[in-house]
Amino acid sequence: MPEPTPAPGETKARRRAGRPMAAVLDQDGITAAALELISKKGYDGLTMAALARSLGVAPSALYNHVSSKDEVLKLVEEDLMSKVDFGGFSKLAWEEAVRQWAYSYRGIFARHTPLISVIAVLPVTDAPQTLAMYEAVTEGFLRAGFPEKQIIPSIVALEAYIFGAAFDANAPADIFDSGRLADSTPHFTSAVRSLGPERNNYPSDLAFSMGLDALITGLGALRTQPN
Amino acid sequence: MPEPTPAPGETKARRRAGRPMAAVLDQDGITAAALELISKKGYDGLTMAALARSLGVAPSALYNHVSSKDEVLKLVEEDLMSKVDFGGFSKLAWEEAVRQWAYSYRGIFARHTPLISVIAVLPVTDAPQTLAMYEAVTEGFLRAGFPEKQIIPSIVALEAYIFGAAFDANAPADIFDSGRLADSTPHFTSAVRSLGPERNNYPSDLAFSMGLDALITGLGALRTQPN
DNA sequence: ACCTGAACACCGTTCAAGT
């Protein structure tokens, strides 16, 4: 009795691993598989070999669809950018829109900090999701009364803050434990202790809120028309 | 005629490579060699093999002095922290001290962005140079009249901004070139063009200055005593 | 105490050979 002819794309390896047929070997499928791998094993687990394995192909097969691992990272980045919530810029007051956008942006990239060094220097050319976000944010700034020349620098400043804060969000609670050197750093140690119980006083969220408020107030003062 | 007995530490490999005797194989020597390697070849060039080579030893010899490559990165980070200029906090007005500190901090880490993901989650315990910086900055905030509880979150917010801006400083001038998608992002594209001549309009420095001013003004408002 | 040399378990990427 002959084996049934496998459906296109349904390799033995894929059936053996119980893969759903949905995982197609194209850029979308690679992006989805990469995101799943990252969420399960982190960025250390995102290797070309692991990615190929999760798609049921040999590692070299990936290079028919992406030119390098760096391109995989760019695909992931574009997908994440499409998930950032910038909807407030078309319906909320500027301050609230910025706040909503910044929290959403930080929340997403806090779980993807290894991408930040890629994004920060990656041209937006041919990155449609990223460009869509910038367009919406720019429109929101224009509607709020910002002079055109101030808009891009303001967005760049906000993004710098958001990316830096995304790293912070992963800091351990005891990052400011001065340990045996506490005696030689009395003011710092006291300031850290004033925040609350030991080993649980890293103020990542409080700091993000405070700095964001300062930026919103300070940058908002650049508006030449009232809201 | 017998060869002269080599001085301690002067291996054949080291003489062959023309290494100065100054490069000692301990943590300080490893740090110095790592910094030189980074400045010449970048972080991609910082491998345990290259580091060992520049010190005239086998790669495995390094593990008698550091436990991992990550420890090498921590040693480099501590060294860089000692170079950040926080002197203004003991002699300038708070606003000027923050500005001087922030510019110095960003300038140094802009050339060491791969360290940022390490620093941001690295406990300060047993990092004396880092702690010395935090102590001086905390004292400056206290003297300027900040309530103790606001100080650490303010510093964390400023650092997030500085780290994010350090990435920005490495962006290519044409990072905001919307390319073929310019037509679908008219407001963004126009805002970018308003900054100046094409392909030379990335406002990293302007953005840094604007965001820093906003943070200084916004956080400065938390002071309860006049300066 | 500290170094060498060989080995190990990985990486990302290339490419001839297949279909």
Added chain:
DNA sequence: ACCTGAACACCGTTCAAGT
């Protein structure tokens, strides 16, 4: 057109053997 399998040139790290 797209996949496989072998190979390449690396990584960081370990460890028995030397001195």
